[in-house]
Amino acid sequence: MPPLSETTHTLSAVSDQLADAVERIGPAVVQINGRPRRPSSGVVYAPTLVLVAEHAIEREDDLTVELATGSPLPARLVGRDLASDLAVLRVPGLVAEPAQPAATPARVGQFVLAVGRPGDRALMASIGVVSAVGGPARTRGGMLEQYIRTDATPYPGFSGGALIDARGTVLGILTTGLSGGAALAVPMPLAGRLAESLTRQGFVARGWLGVGTQPVRVPPGQRAGLAHETGLLIVHLAPESPALHGGLLLGDILITFGGQAVDDGETLQALLGGERVGRAVTIEVLRGGALVTLEVTIGQRPGRSR
């Protein structure tokens, strides 16, 4: 066994590195007061701009941001995106060095720290590893392209905080609002792109058809001569939706979308990217055993205020 001094010295160095990482990110992690009695966290990612958790912003008036010291700073909501549970606040009076994004993407098994400022302006941290990197995944507001899962404890109010590596650079923005309370993070490159959309236009372009579907197996005699064995039965049509305007009917079986076969909801969702908004797409459906071709202009997925 190596002498005690050598062993403790080296373990202390590891420990110091973790504390240094928290200290480094600390000034860029802020407290967000956007709902009654339960503050949340946010990450300063650019001068006067803060990434926060969408679900923790319950009001648009009286939004404030607090640092470790100083008085609460008034903030304005720039835009929100339900699919990623991200929102951007602009805080004109905010003087804080923006967080440094991680140079390399999260790796499964890597040590990470979850860092938030969930109340009383006090910084908090927990440790864990990257449990998984996944996506795309369906969320309440559409499709999240990629996510990081961690076993670091998400204390109450950690949503909007930073998932950092041992260097103190940001791997992702934390949220427990996407997956039943589990700690997920939106990877920083994706969060940055979404934030850019939000600051530029106030929303993230996400295609919307406005249908509820159920995968079904189509009997051979009802396939209208097509090779496809399965399709998506339309079981719901949203009012004022692109699908309704495009002539889809309840009971239609969706076979192709833009020339691509769709046999489950995820496939259809993945085809409804932001680039489709405002564009016409050719859709093939089976109606009463016959093939019907429709042209639908894809809309923008409605936000929370709808």
Added chain:
Amino acid sequence: MSAVLEAPTEARAPLELPADVLERVRPTIVRVHGRGPVGAAGVVWYRDAVVTNHHVIAGARHALRVVGADGRAHAARVLETSRRLDLALLEVPGAELASAPIGRSASLRIGELVFAIGHPWGQPWVVTSGVVSGLGPVSVPGRAAPGAYIRSDVRLAPGNSGGALVDARGEVVGLNAMVIGGDLSIAIPSDIVRQWLGPGR
């Protein structure tokens, strides 16, 4: 064969280091049996004197036993207690228990490594790990005024009470006392214990 025996000590991989550090603290952590089947933990603060939580010994002052890491059981008696601080000092005469290295909790930083040693659900000398999650005054249930507690994400269970929170140097920096909200572990800072015991102990 001799070449193998004479080979210089291999550099330890950083991830194996906690085992070396904790091995040295382990014998200074004891089990405290009072009321109840689970028992709790205690830290040998100085020779034959054990610090634990007040709630561990409450109602069991006359039937206290302390079990050392060597498995030997000793009768213990209460020297001092503080309900307010949730601390108790036990005397274990003649037990020859080695004292723990006590660290300064004032120098703790958020994010630094900490380890809990205790007996969760009666399992003897169990180690859990995490980091310091929060420092500074915090309100905890059952206390009138906010106190300075160390918050950490080490996993605790009944049986950890009175056990040690140890830093990366292998020094005891806190006494694990409770869990709030299901996952936030609360420890009494070593500086508070030292202050309570007074000079010379």
